[in-house]
Amino acid sequence: MLESRDEWIKKRAYAIWEEEGYPAGRDGIHWEQASSERIALEKSAGKEAKLGAKSKAKRKPTVAVAAVVDEPVGKPAVKRTSKKAVKAKV
Template sequence: MDDERQEWISKRAYGLWEKAGRPHGKDREHWEQAERERAELERVALPEHLKRKRNSTEADDATSAAVASTKGMLPRNRGKVLPAAPRGRPKASQTGPAGGATTS
């Protein structure tokens, strides 16, 4: 039994014991009830792929598929320097009547 599961069962059994009024000699009953509750929680609440232990660097099939589907969505200019936008006021040849910039 792994440590996290053991700790959950221990805390739950303690909570059951307190809720029952801290009766003497009922520790085994509370422990078994906590084990049943944990087993039910694992059966219902945890998806199958999370029940398996694996290296944290491994990706499950759904994650791999999601990453693969975004491959074509990445910008093409990654790592390239783009030209800077022009600075300052437009030159006289770029302005129209009343000093506004032309749109051509």
């Protein structure tokens, strides 16, 4: 679930407060710094979304690559019996 914008700013302001060593009386400054970071993040995400939409149309389709297995290629699990062997058993 996505967190709200205010919740993100609240968590970021708290992280800034911790990084600065728990100073008293700077909560407004931390909130403003976190808010500015969020705005910058939203602007950069918006630009990337616009650029990504244009570049996706020009991209070539990707090809899936088969996984490499370390097991040797061996004989089939079920052995076939020849017609002569079947007649010999009867």
